[in-house]
Amino acid sequence: MTIKVRVPTPLRTFTAGLDEVEAEGATVRDVLAHVEARYPGIQARLLDEKGVRRFVNIFLNEEEDIRFLDGLDTAVRSGDALQIVPAIAGGR
Amino acid sequence: MLSPVPARRLSDITEAVGATPLVRLRQIEKDCPGVELWLKLEYQNPGGSVKDRPALQMMRDAIADGRLTTDKVLIDSTSGNTGVAYSLFGAALGVRVQLVMPSNVSQARKDITRAYGTDLVFSDPMEGSDGAIRLVREMVAGAPERYFYPDQYGNPSNPKAHYLGTGREILEQVGERITHFVAGLGTTGTMMGTTRRLKEHIRPIHCVAVEPADAMHGLEGLKHLASSLVPAIYDPAVPDETLPVTTEDGWDMADRVAREEGLLIGHSAGANVFGALTVARRLERGGCVVTIACDRGDRYFAPMRWEKNHVW
Known part of the structure; x- marks a missing residue:
């Protein structure tokens, strides 16, 4: 189950500048845990004790926010891609 | 009262x-x-x-010294408020305005600026506001005589x-x-x-x-x-x-x-x-x-x- 995860600019300090990383997992939660194992520190920017942080959006295949699917339990299959997008752009 | x-x-x-x-x-x-x-x-x-203040100052100062004329298009990167201000004063002063913004800014911002007649160009939401800045710089470098680029970050x-x-x-x-x-x-x-x-x-x-x-x-x-x-x-x-x-x-x-x-x-x-x-x-x-x-x-x-x- 290799999933592509697209990383926004503010989080690339954790991924050695990579804008896309690959991770394994059957759910979004598993994939993010695998990303965290390889790039420590990134998960705390995305999740808090209640789940996905309020200003963070995670899309499955550029279509649907996982909030409208099954959240962190959303199933993913090999070849799927996740996009992490901040709710805003920053700067004005 | x-x-x-x-x-x-x-x-x-x-x-x-x-x-x-x-x-x-x-x-x-x-x-x-x-x-x-x-x-x-x-x-x-x-x-x-708050962006009305710098937007108007940048436009007035540029009009005063000839950098901005009605023949030019004002272009800048903005995720919203400065763009609203440019659009408002552009309409009031007869200046065409084009804005570059990440596509993930709120719909309200897009609608407000368009209501004043402004053209919008969208940049990659993954690149944030810095991506919009880079895109404006590319566009201006390609046709410097066409644009007035206030560059709110450097003006x-x-x-x-x-x-x-x-x-x-x-x-x-x-x-x-x-x-x-x-x-x-x-x-x-x-x-x-x-x-x-x-x-x-x-x-x-x-x-x-x-x-x-x-x-x-x-x-x-x-x-x-x-x-x-x-x-x-x-x-x-x-x-x-x-x-x-x-x-x-x-x-x-x-x-x-x-x-x-x-x-x-x-x-x-x-x-x-x-x-x-x-x-x-x-x-x-x-x-x-x-x-x-x-x-x-x-x-x-x-x-x-x-x-x-x-x-x-």
């Missing part, structure tokens, strides 16, 4: 910029007994945000607007009482210009810059400078202190100010008030902290694509 201030008569809309009210936050103040908290309502500007007219306006007005409004000024860092124009004016005051005023606590944040309009293209107008020696504020603290304070003070402020303004209260809590009696309401919260109400079924 009688208003305490005379109603103004304006010869055109540009005269409506500035002279914004300063309101005391009497409920929030209960968390910092003996210290005054004041909020300058920049959303009372005609475009609904000295941006902080100048706050030096001449915001800072002077604050001193007129609170006079001798002000001890602290708190403002968020975005282009850094508000902090740079206002602080420079306040530092000329006879008594020292401690000026605190609020910035997002983390590179990944949801405080629209603010920049985490350590991870961003640092604006050319930013001088790190100007603020006395930089205070990190988390997205959650900024958002929650915006909600609280609406419910307790009747002021529906945006997220960056929420972060400013949170920062102001943090500073005020450290002070003895007699402190007076002034901060900025950059815009109103209803500018963030329109659902974005991914929010369509979701209420936070």
Whole structure:
């Protein structure tokens, strides 16, 4: 189950500048845990004790926010891609 | 009911910029007994945000020295408020406006700017505001004679607007009482210009810059400078202190100010008030902290694509 995860600019300090990383997992939660194992520190920017942080959006295949699917339990299959997008752009 | 201030008569809309009210936050103040908290309502500007000041100053200064003519297209990167201001004054002054913004800015911002006749170009949401800046630079480099690029991040007219306006007005409004000024860092124009004016005051005023606590944040309009293209107008020696504020603290304070003070402020303004209260809590009696309401919260109400079924 290799999933592509697209990383926004503010989080690339954790991924050695990579804008896309690959991770394994059957759910979004598993994939993010695998990303965290390889790039420590990134998960705390995305999740808090209640789940996905309020200003963070995670899309499955550029279509649907996982909030409208099954959240962190959303199933993913090999070849799927996740996009992490901040709710805003920053700067004005 | 009688208003305490005379109603103004304006010869055109540009005269409506500035002279914004300063309101005391009497409920929030209960968390910092003996210290005054004041909020300058920049959303009372005609475009609904603090950005009317620098946008108009940049356009006026450029018209005055010939950089901006009606033959040129004003182009800049903005995720919203500056774009609203350019669009408003562009319409009023007869200047065509084109804006580059990340595609994930709120629908309301896109609709407002288009309503004034502005053309929009979208940049990659994954690249944030820096991606929009890079795209504008490419477009301008490809046709420099076609565009006037104010570059709010590098244009000295941006902080100048706050030096001449915001800072002077604050001193007129609170006079001798002000001890602290708190403002968020975005282009850094508000902090740079206002602080420079306040530092000329006879008594020292401690000026605190609020910035997002983390590179990944949801405080629209603010920049985490350590991870961003640092604006050319930013001088790190100007603020006395930089205070990190988390997205959650900024958002929650915006909600609280609406419910307790009747002021529906945006997220960056929420972060400013949170920062102001943090500073005020450290002070003895007699402190007076002034901060900025950059815009109103209803500018963030329109659902974005991914929010369509979701209420936070």
